[in-house]
Amino acid sequence: MPAPTDFHVFDLGVVVLQHGATLRNARLAYQTYGTLNADRSNAIVYPTWFSGRHTDNEWLIGPDKALDPERWFIIVPNMLGNGLSSSPSNTPPPYDRARFPHVTFHDQVECQFRLVTEHFGIETLPLVTGWSMGAGQTYQWAVSHPEMVQRAVPFCGSSVTAPHNRVFLESVSAALRADAAFAGGWYRDDAWPTTGLRAFARVYAGWGFSQAFYWQEEWRRLGHSSLEDFLIGFWEDFFLDERDPNNLLAMIWTWFHGDVGQTPGFGGDTVAALNSIRCPVLAMPAEKDLYFPPEDEQWASQHIPRGDVRVIPGVWGHFAGGGQNPEDTAFIDQGLRDMLAREV
Incomplete structure (x- = not known):
């Protein structure tokens, strides 16, 4: 939305x-x-x-x-x-x-x-x-x-x-940055790093919900008809929905360095x-x-x-x-x- x-x-x-x-x-x-x-x-x-x-x-x-x-x-x-x-x-x-x-x-x-x-x-x-x-x-x-x-x-x-949380943050960040279109954060409006955002979403999907959630196919309660439908319709859709890659990385930096x-x-x-x-x-x-x-x-x-x-x-x-x-x-x-x- x-x-x-x-x-x-x-x-x-x-x-x-x-x-x-x-x-x-x-x-x-x-x-x-x-x-x-x-x-x-x-x-x-x-x-x-x-x-x-x-x-x-x-x-x-x-x-x-x-x-x-x-x-x-x-x-x-x-x-x-x-x-x-x-x-x-x-x-x-x-x-x-x-x-x-x-x-x-x-x-x-x-x-x-x-x-x-x-x-x-x-x-x-x-x-x-x-x-x-x-x-x-x-x-x-x-x-x-x-x-x-x-x-x-x-x-x-x-x-x-x-530390384990930071490993996750490193992995999603690396997935996004690996897209050539990301261009070190200076991507163009007509060359959005969509491939990197989709990879970002796929990595995220393995962490947001538990192993048991996937075993029990709880994603069906969210209206998805298959695992692939969930990965695309829930995860990829979320991060492709006006989530700017540099914004994501800025928030990841904050999260990564969280410590009262x-x-x-x-x-x-x-x-x-x-x-x-x-x-x-x-x-x-x-x-x-x-x-x-x-x-x-x-x-x-x-x-x-x-x-x-x-x-x-x-x-x-x-x-x-x-x-x-x-x-x-x-x-x-x-x-x-x-x-x-x-x-x-």
Whole structure:
């Protein structure tokens, strides 16, 4: 489906990134759901995920959900690099396309912090939550702004990107770059690296869902008639749908280098950063997630003073958090309900 146009833009102006580059005329695209109350105490931040846009988060928002816009003011900021906020595809020279600078999770959250505080005047957040890279941003919010975040619920994501996860990211990146049309990131509009994007999608398909998902042919529940139909109709279609290759690689860099220990003041000490989190944290990894297995979050949780882990059961792997399986959606929603009911 075409990229959404129903969003607001917060002009960030000059943004000096953690790795030293300066983005001028930077912009943060976002959408809100619900109404901010008089004392600005009902705001929830729900960041986007790898290649996702704010509309891709809407499956977890609604009057029948914990994230009820009749009660909460839900802010969905689009990540830098996703094509709506400042990205390789929409930034003018000299930081356009392959020259787009490196953006960390810390950078993402600092831009969101400015939106929340400068634009909305919000001083406290009852909840920050997110899937996948959204979970990485959730952890980062809890570390960067412990004075604001009252509860954190990261699902199917992590506070630090594990070595095996990085191997996956290297493989999809290599598949995309191998297309001659990619041209080092300076591909032409009339010579889109379609072959590389299709290869990117095929590699991704082996990781997004579990082995058991494929054994049980769960893809039939998504309306696909064969395995090949699923690989083309679900995976290739997704990445060929206005996903700019340089945008994908920019977000991969952020994901690859995810580590709350790189937050200023912690000197790379991930454990110290996790120890600094003040709020209760409920991590919800998926039982068979190949990127973010439960043991990774169980390791992190032991270093978070008020950390807990609740494993999403089932065979949908990473996409247990993608909003496409009703059972998993209900499990995640219940976790959010439980946390929002918790005293802080």
